[in-house]
Amino acid sequence: MAVQTVASTTDSAKTVDLGPAAALSCRECGHRVPLGPVFACEECFGPLEIAYDFSAYDAEELRKQIEAGPANIWRYAPLLPVPADVADKPNLNPGWTKLVKADNLARELGVTGGLYVKDDSGNPTHSFKDRVVAQALEAARAFGFTTLSCSSTGNLAGAVGAAAARAGFRSCVFIPHDLEQGKIVMAAVYGGDLVGIEGNYDDVNRFCSELIGDPAGEGWGFVNVNLRPYYAEGSKTLAYEICEQLGWQLPDQIVVPIASGSQLTKIDKGLQELIKLGLVEDKPYKIFGAQAEGCSPVSTAFKAGQDVVRPQKPNTIAKSLAIGNPADGPYVLDIARRTGGSVEDVNDEQVVDAIKILARTEGIFAETAGGVTVGVTKKLIENGVLDPTKTTVVLNTGDGLKTLDAVAGTGLTATIRPNLDSFREAGLA
Numbered sequence: 001m002a003v004q005t006v007a008s009t010t011d012s013a014k015t016v017d018l019g020p021a022a023a024l025s026c027r028e029c030g031h032r033v034p035l036g037p038v039f040a041c042e043e044c045f046g047p048l049e050i051a052y053d054f055s056a057y058d059a060e061e062l063r064k065q066i067e068a069g070p071a072n073i074w075r076y077a078p079l080l081p082v083p084a085d086v087a088d089k090p091n092l093n094p095g096w097t098k099l100v101k102a103d104n105l106a107r108e109l110g111v112t113g114g115l116y117v118k119d120d121s122g123n124p125t126h127s128f129k130d131r132v133v134a135q136a137l138e139a140a141r142a143f144g145f146t147t148l149s150c151s152s153t154g155n156l157a158g159a160v161g162a163a164a165a166r167a168g169f170r171s172c173v174f175i176p177h178d179l180e181q182g183k184i185v186m187a188a189v190y191g192g193d194l195v196g197i198e199g200n201y202d203d204v205n206r207f208c209s210e211l212i213g214d215p216a217g218e219g220w221g222f223v224n225v226n227l228r229p230y231y232a233e234g235s236k237t238l239a240y241e242i243c244e245q246l247g248w249q250l251p252d253q254i255v256v257p258i259a260s261g262s263q264l265t266k267i268d269k270g271l272q273e274l275i276k277l278g279l280v281e282d283k284p285y286k287i288f289g290a291q292a293e294g295c296s297p298v299s300t301a302f303k304a305g306q307d308v309v310r311p312q313k314p315n316t317i318a319k320s321l322a323i324g325n326p327a328d329g330p331y332v333l334d335i336a337r338r339t340g341g342s343v344e345d346v347n348d349e350q351v352v353d354a355i356k357i358l359a360r361t362e363g364i365f366a367e368t369a370g371g372v373t374v375g376v377t378k379k380l381i382e383n384g385v386l387d388p389t390k391t392t393v394v395l396n397t398g399d400g401l402k403t404l405d406a407v408a409g410t411g412l413t414a415t416i417r418p419n420l421d422s423f424r425e426a427g428l429a
């Protein structure tokens with residue numbers, strides 16, 4: 001596969017092998033640069049993303065190769081910025097999570113066209129973030145970084161800590177200091193450094209940008225900053241898996257949560273690639289974005305018909321989605337409009353309701369982000385925006401054990417003495 005000579009962090013020429021990844025290309029002006037730990041276009045400051053050379057692929061061969069691959073994201077290695085032997089390297093090997101046919105939830109919401117929950121709480125650190133970190137780790141390896149870092153709303157910190165532990169990297173990650181206890185413990189337990197910043201996620205992110213430009217951050221791979229083009233590609237695997245699990249078919253509608261908006265834009269990129277490669281039949285699909293009302297800069301812009309996303313100060317229990325200044329917001333607006341989808345938000349009460357609906361109908365305990373997507377799905381159906389007669393996939397991107405406080409009101413049905421009379425008195429017989 002393509003082996004390139006690029007400038008490494010020490011500016012000495014270094015050979016990297018990132019499989020089919022051919023270059024970095026600016027999403028705004030198309031300017032191309034060699035693969036390296038850079039994320040902004042030198043011409044226009046637009047975001048860089050991976051450009052591939054897929055020209056040698058034959059659809060039937062590729063499908064067979066994928067189906068014979070491991071039950072994790074590396075079955076899609078031919079479509080990712082990773083070397084061909086990636087499966088042999090120490091990595092958490094996330095992905096290939098369950099696509100649950102959610103018939104009970106479908107009945108509850110009035111969906112007749114087939115409703116599925118893509119349950120990414122089944123990843124090694126219980127959120128979808130393992131997918132993106134796995135890509136960033138391979139890029140970090142290729143570029144010679146030995147410390148992994150990130151700015152995080154919680155889940156990313158845990159995913160980076162765990163991946164670094166497995167791969168033998170140092171990790172030092174940054175989070176808002178007031179996150180849920182479950183998120184803090186699940187990030188700290190892997191033994192890396194976890195730093196709380198006095199401020200919200202946008203403050204954390206700004207701090208990390210400063211650190212990258214400072215000698216103190218030299219040699220550090222920030223998975224969602226200087227390694228962001230590689231990191232972001234991990235979300236494509238959600239699109240690949242959903243289609244493969246549907247029997248190599250596109251769903252009609254997908255509901256995706258939005259934090260920075262990266263995941264949503266790369267799900268669209270993944271679907272487009274499958275169409276171009278001839279792995280799925282080309283037909284229209286709609287992508288819907290989901291936000292919490294207390295941090296809804298993208299849905300606010302969508303509803304106002306605007307192209308620019310005005311930053312907000314987040315205030316919601318859906319902390320994993322609480323990015324007030326989402327980097328990919330404008331691209332999310334483009335995709336929702338191009339595909340005929342939309343962006344909607346629900347309030348915290350609706351988030352909690354949705355967590356409980358999903359749990360009691362399907363036995364899936366989602367974190368608040370999952371409550372946001374299920375809640376938005378319900379609202380979109382009620383408003384006649386989402387078509388209940390079409391095949392619909394809803395993402396659950398994190399595990400409810402991480403955000404127990406959100407459902408703290410749920411508990412014992414009754415407390416009884418250990419005898420049958422007491423049990424009967426409680427009315428449970």
Ligand SMILES: *Cc1c(COP(=O)(O)O)cnc(C)c1O
Pocket residue numbers: 127128129155156257258259260261262263264320321367369370397398
């Ligand atoms: C990070 C995250 C997302 C989406 O993040 P993007 O920045 O939009 O890619 C969704 N759900 C959970 C649980 C997350 O942690």
Ligand SMILES: [Zn+2]
Pocket residue numbers: 026027028029030031041042043044045046
């Ligand atoms: Zn550019």
